[in-house]
Amino acid sequence: MHRSRSVLLAALGLSLAVTSASAQARRAPRPSLSKIELTGYGGYQFSLSSLSTFSGTLDIKDAVNYGGSIGIRLRPTKLIELTVNQTSTDLRLRRFNGVTELTPIRVTNFYLGGYNEVHNNNIRPFFGFGLGATWFNAQETFGDDWRFSFMLGGGVKVMFGEKQRVGLRLQGNLLMTFLSTSWGASCGGGGCGLGLFGTGVADLNFTAGLTVGLGDFWN
Numbered sequence: 526m527h528r529s530r531s532v533l534l535a536a537l538g539l540s541l542a543v544t545s546a547s548a549q550a551r552r553a554p555r556p557s558l559s560k561i562e563l564t565g566y567g568g569y570q571f572s573l574s575s576l577s578t579f580s581g582t583l584d585i586k587d588a589v590n591y592g593g594s595i596g597i598r599l600r601p602t603k604l605i606e607l608t609v610n611q612t613s614t615d616l617r618l619r620r621f622n623g624v625t626e627l628t629p630i631r632v633t634n635f636y637l638g639g640y641n642e643v644h645n646n647n648i649r650p651f652f653g654f655g656l657g658a659t660w661f662n663a664q665e666t667f668g669d670d671w672r673f674s675f676m677l678g679g680g681v682k683v684m685f686g687e688k689q690r691v692g693l694r695l696q697g698n699l700l701m702t703f704l705s706t707s708w709g710a711s712c713g714g715g716g717c718g719l720g721l722f723g724t725g726v727a728d729l730n731f732t733a734g735l736t737v738g739l740g741d742f743w744n
Contacts, residue, residue, distance in 0.1 A: 559738025566734025588614035652679035
């Protein structure tokens with residue numbers, strides 16, 4: 526009888542130990558993820574467009590770009606992000622008579638969007654988009670102007686250390702700014718459609734930056 530009671534107590538103790546271990550395993554932290562990510566970067570931006578005017582061809586010279594972003598993690602692989610990108614360059618007018626005129630201009634892009642990481646390993650490919658506005662500032666000559674803009678981008682983050690709170694972020698972005706826009710609607714046998722039309726300028730940049738994570742994300 527005493528032996529049976531000992532076996533029963535041992536079995537009960539083992540059951541409690543297994544239950545406790547299972548509960549601890551369920552509470553065990555997932556791979557270390559940051560709730561907030563701060564990134565500062567620099568790179569080079571290429572102008573992909575030019576505009577024809579009555580005086581000649583107008584474009585923006587390629588130049589160094591720099592900026593930063595604040596990302597907030599909503600899900601393990603999904604973040605919303607506020608991005609500011611800036612380029613100090615020249616507005617270039619190539620006149621029909623062969624003369625080229627340069628006007629200093631600062632172009633600043635503001636975007637609110639999101640991006641998706643492919644996975645949460647220390648090497649994290651990602652892609653995303655943003656909507657916002659572009660500020661053209663040539664105060665000394667033409668003044669300034671705001672225009673609607675959007676961004677498509679992608680790249681990779683390489684996170685360091687066990688906690689993965691510091692990393693290198695490499696990225697490429699396509700920026701599209703509308704200089705003039707109009708809406709149009711058409712209807713037919715298949716229904717009606719609404720479209721956005723306009724002219725704009727496109728830029729492509731490649732950047733490298735440092736990402737620092739703050740806080741813990743728990744899913």
